[in-house]
Amino acid sequence: MSQVWWLGITQGLTEFLPVSSSGHLIVLKTWMGLTSTGLVLESWLHGGTLVAILVAYRRQMTEFITGLWQKRPESLRELGRLTVATIPAVVLGFGLSDWLGSLAIPLMVAVGWMATTVVVWATPVGHSTLKVRDISDLHLLEALGIGIAQGFALWPGLSRSGTTLWVSRRFGLSPEASARFSFWMAIPTVLGAMTLTLVQDPQGWGRISSSWAVGFILSAVSGLFAIKWIRSLLATSTGYHRFGWYTLLAATAVLVVLWTGA
Numbered sequence: 001m002s003q004v005w006w007l008g009i010t011q012g013l014t015e016f017l018p019v020s021s022s023g024h025l026i027v028l029k030t031w032m033g034l035t036s037t038g039l040v041l042e043s044w045l046h047g048g049t050l051v052a053i054l055v056a057y058r059r060q061m062t063e064f065i066t067g068l069w070q071k072r073p074e075s076l077r078e079l080g081r082l083t084v085a086t087i088p089a090v091v092l093g094f095g096l097s098d099w100l101g102s103l104a105i106p107l108m109v110a111v112g113w114m115a116t117t118v119v120v121w122a123t124p125v126g127h128s129t130l131k132v133r134d135i136s137d138l139h140l141l142e143a144l145g146i147g148i149a150q151g152f153a154l155w156p157g158l159s160r161s162g163t164t165l166w167v168s169r170r171f172g173l174s175p176e177a178s179a180r181f182s183f184w185m186a187i188p189t190v191l192g193a194m195t196l197t198l199v200q201d202p203q204g205w206g207r208i209s210s211s212w213a214v215g216f217i218l219s220a221v222s223g224l225f226a227i228k229w230i231r232s233l234l235a236t237s238t239g240y241h242r243f244g245w246y247t248l249l250a251a252t253a254v255l256v257v258l259w260t261g262a
Contacts, residue, residue, distance in 0.1 A: 006028075007042075010025060011049060020113065020156070020247070041215075044194075046194065051223075052219075052220045055224055057180060060180065077136040082135075085147035091151075108156050116163075119163050122166055125234055135181050146182075176234075178234065
């Protein structure tokens with residue numbers, strides 16, 4: 001199987017599962033011989049996860065856009081909270097890009113996976129909170145708090161979805177609203193990254209091949225599977241916390257390899 005196909009599957013699954021896509025890609029590239037062919041490819045595969053979000057939430061997205069067009073208060077409130085929540089990651093991503101790039105090593109991924117383990121285990125599942133709210137019920141400061149959590153998740157190995165789901169659930173959002181808010185927050189981030197890559201390397205898009213197209217499709221399909229799986233697990237009382245064991249074992253494996261020099 002083409003290396004691009006493996007990267008597409010990995011990107012799609014780990015973007016939405018609380019296990020960190022950045023952590024997996026760093027380890028795969030460093031130790032398993034999967035090398036990146038540039039930011040254009042990574043941006044291209046992120047586009048696959050964007051398609052997964054649009055497909056998974058096509059009905060809600062249509063209602064949301066219709067609500068904005070009709071200036072419904074709840075839709076306008078949701079837009080405001082999504083906007084506020086994206087600001088911290090954008091500011092930190094641009095302001096600390098060089099420093100964050102220096103953290104893209106397996107040791108830092110192991111640290112991030114350890115933190116992800118704590119976050120996943122601390123996330124309420126099912127309808128275990130006293131209040132169940134929708135996105136439009138969030139205060140602006142709460143939306144900012146979720147955005148700050150997304151900003152912290154720029155650390156490699158610290159899951160973006162896991163961190164934002166944890167804070168969203170702690171603020172009382174329902175399982176479905178938490179997943180929707182977390183995944184919709186990724187839309188402007190992905191679009192921004194793709195636009196920036198296009199501006200910086202316009203010739204890079206000419207390298208898109210049939211293998212890249214398959215990788216894009218695999219990223220979208222695996223991402224759609226991951227979204228549906230997480231939405232199901234968050235709504236029940238079992239399953240979700242098992243991802244904490246996965247990231248704990250992954251972090252331990254990385255530390256053992258680094259310690260022994262294997």
